[in-house]
Amino acid sequence: MTDGVNNIDEDDGFSEVVTLGNDDPLRLSSGEILSPFKVAYKCWGTLNEDKSNAILICHALTGDQYARGKNPLTGKEGWWPKLIGPGLPIDTNKYFVICPNVLGSCSGSSGPKEDDPETGEPYGLDFPVITIADMVAAQVRLIDHLKIDKLFSVIGGSMGGMQVLHWAVNHETRVRTAIPIASTWRHSAQNIAFHEVGRQAIMADPNWRNGRYFETDIRPHAGLSVARMAAHITYMSEKSLTSKFGRALQDREKLTFGFDADFQVESYLRYQGISFVDRFDANSYLYITRAMDYYDISTNYGGSLTAAFENTPVKFCIMSFTSDWLYTTEESREMVRALNAVGAKVSFVEIDMDKGHDSFLLDCPEMFNIISGFLAAEASFSGIKLNE
Amino acid sequence: MNRDHNIHRASDIRVDLLLIADMIPHGARVLDVGCGNGELLEYLRLNKNVDGRGIELSPEGVNESVAKGLSVIQGNAEEEISHFPDNSFDFVILSQTLQAMGRPDRILQELLRVSKRAIVSFPNFGNWRVRLHLMLHGRMPVTKSLDYPWYSTPNIHFCTMRDFVDLCDELEIKIEKKMAVNSSGSKMFFNSLLLSNLLGTQGLYVLTRE
Numbered sequence: 001m002t003d004g005v006n007n008i009d010e011d012d013g014f015s016e017v018v019t020l021g022n023d024d025p026l027r028l029s030s031g032e033i034l035s036p037f038k039v040a041y042k043c044w045g046t047l048n049e050d051k052s053n054a055i056l057i058c059h060a061l062t063g064d065q066y067a068r069g070k071n072p073l074t075g076k077e078g079w080w081p082k083l084i085g086p087g088l089p090i091d092t093n094k095y096f097v098i099c100p101n102v103l104g105s106c107s108g109s110s111g112p113k114e115d116d117p118e119t120g121e122p123y124g125l126d127f128p129v130i131t132i133a134d135m136v137a138a139q140v141r142l143i144d145h146l147k148i149d150k151l152f153s154v155i156g157g158s159m160g161g162m163q164v165l166h167w168a169v170n171h172e173t174r175v176r177t178a179i180p181i182a183s184t185w186r187h188s189a190q191n192i193a194f195h196e197v198g199r200q201a202i203m204a205d206p207n208w209r210n211g212r213y214f215e216t217d218i219r220p221h222a223g224l225s226v227a228r229m230a231a232h233i234t235y236m237s238e239k240s241l242t243s244k245f246g247r248a249l250q251d252r253e254k255l256t257f258g259f260d261a262d263f264q265v266e267s268y269l270r271y272q273g274i275s276f277v278d279r280f281d282a283n284s285y286l287y288i289t290r291a292m293d294y295y296d297i298s299t300n301y302g303g304s305l306t307a308a309f310e311n312t313p314v315k316f317c318i319m320s321f322t323s324d325w326l327y328t329t330e331e332s333r334e335m336v337r338a339l340n341a342v343g344a345k346v347s348f349v350e351i352d353m354d355k356g357h358d359s360f361l362l363d364c365p366e367m368f369n370i371i372s373g374f375l376a377a378e379a380s381f382s383g384i385k386l387n388e
Numbered sequence: 389m390n391r392d393h394n395i396h397r398a399s400d401i402r403v404d405l406l407l408i409a410d411m412i413p414h415g416a417r418v419l420d421v422g423c424g425n426g427e428l429l430e431y432l433r434l435n436k437n438v439d440g441r442g443i444e445l446s447p448e449g450v451n452e453s454v455a456k457g458l459s460v461i462q463g464n465a466e467e468e469i470s471h472f473p474d475n476s477f478d479f480v481i482l483s484q485t486l487q488a489m490g491r492p493d494r495i496l497q498e499l500l501r502v503s504k505r506a507i508v509s510f511p512n513f514g515n516w517r518v519r520l521h522l523m524l525h526g527r528m529p530v531t532k533s534l535d536y537p538w539y540s541t542p543n544i545h546f547c548t549m550r551d552f553v554d555l556c557d558e559l560e561i562k563i564e565k566k567m568a569v570n571s572s573g574s575k576m577f578f579n580s581l582l583l584s585n586l587l588g589t590q591g592l593y594v595l596t597r598e
Contacts, residue, residue, distance in 0.1 A: 349447060352447065377454070
């Protein structure tokens with residue numbers, strides 16, 4: 001238990017792991033039960049007196065709770081450093097910002113890498129298959145634990161945006177505003193297909209050992225690295241790959257007529273793969289991609305997106321990027337149109353950026369301005385007393 | 389909460405927008421098609437407690453609108469309006485945007501599908517200065533408010549007030565209110581179409597379904 005909500009290191013916030021669900025088990029979409037389970041999370045800023053200034057940040061597939069500040073596992077800066085912080089668009093002087101690690105991931109929250117409390121050894125594939133809904137259910141428990149009734153905003157990109165939508169549709173009384181960025185309302189056949197390539201690469205690696213690689217010192221690095229390489233291509237646009245690398249050769253004058261990384265783009269992808277395996281768990285990659293593939297916000301509403309949004313009190317601000325071919329503008333527009341069809345309050349901007357899906361993680365002044373403007377206006381209308 | 393400091397004075401918004409705002413009742417549901425930076429919607433929300441929505445093509449306009457706390461979506465008006473259900477608004481506004489539409493006739497019908505009433509304003513190409521310019525110079529008029537050359541202008545469907553009245557007739561749209569607006573954006577006080585079409589720089593109409 002923590003009672004240190006207001007006791008925050010000025011620079012970095014604190015990182016906590018809380019154990020929940022001891023008395024109140026978490027029933028998952030699959031019907032399986034998690035009890036207890038752990039949620040690792042990080043906070044910045046100070047919760048105001050009536051607890052109305054809390055913003056939940058939802059991370060993407062391979063993200064973690066270290067949205068800002070130094071990530072102790074990688075030694076690198078957090079993944080949204082220019083968006084969250086004092087004086088930044090999500091201003092930690094004004095808002096109380098929470099970023100949890102999702103269920104199934106590998107940065108402290110319950111997942112295949114963590115010990116099963118029943119056996120005392122890592123879950124591996126004994127960890128139940130989870131969904132986006134389950135990730136959000138765990139976050140709801142965290143918010144309960146922090147004694148926050150209603151979040152001022154839930155914000156996230158890519159898979160983070162899926163969690164945002166799930167919050168808005170299924171926990172609509174606990175969210176004031178929702179900002180899904182570069183996201184989608186259901187995984188398409190193409191999305192699932194790319195993920196399946198990644199999973200097969202991992203499972204084809206003999207070192208994967210049916211998910212029990214933790215019993216040895218060897219990890220399925222080759223498989224995980226190929227999975228990351230394939231996925232990384234989907235995060236970039238053709239234009240950004242071309243302008244970054246073209247057909248330039250890697251440290252050589254001419255082709256070698258072999259299968260070494262002749263081209264810069266090959267070398268870059270191999271680097272992306274290799275640097276990923278040190279920070280991410282192969283089984284987590286299987287579980288989280290599965291959760292994304294299972295995701296369709298309309299499932300419980302007869303396949304109708306309009307029905308999912310009917311009577312929503314949540315105010316939405318949706319953003320997409322012109323060059324994102326993974327979760328396209330068209331998919332965001334489908335959400336916008338469904339929201340308009342039910343008379344919901346929604347703003348939408350397609351941001352002109354040529355860096356592909358990953359644009360949401362990059363320096364994007366237009367996205368920053370929209371987020372800060374939307375939040376400030378909403379705080380003013382709702383009469384929320386922000387910290388000075 | 390006291391928001392008095394936010395209340396817009398009449399002088400804060402364009403005079404022609406104020407003419408439109410004056411016609412909108414308190415608490416109405418309003419869609420502003422081509423809402424620009426959200427100036428009118430913000431005024432309506434603060435002064436008339438209007439539940440407003442906007443469609444705007446330019447990202448800059450949408451950004452400014454969102455920063456004002458308005459619900460505005462970026463997109464092509466002719467495409468996006470088709471996704472709103474019938475009768476979802478009390479008023480729909482098309483201010484100075486009709487001439488940029490691919491099919492002004494279809495957009496008028498769409499406006500009156502999503503809303504009971506439509507307020508439409510447009511630059512009047514029947515104005516005497518425009519007529520004189522064309523007669524004297526033999527070139528397409530370029531006015532102060534619409535200063536694009538003919539080949540690159542987004543304003544592709546100019547009309548006169550008489551053309552507009554004819555189109556409404558043809559589409560069986562009822563003109564509930566009409567006025568000519570002068571170059572400073574104020575209402576001109578005469579009723580004759582001949583004079584309006586000659587002297588008005590803008591036509592401003594309130595339309596309903598027959």
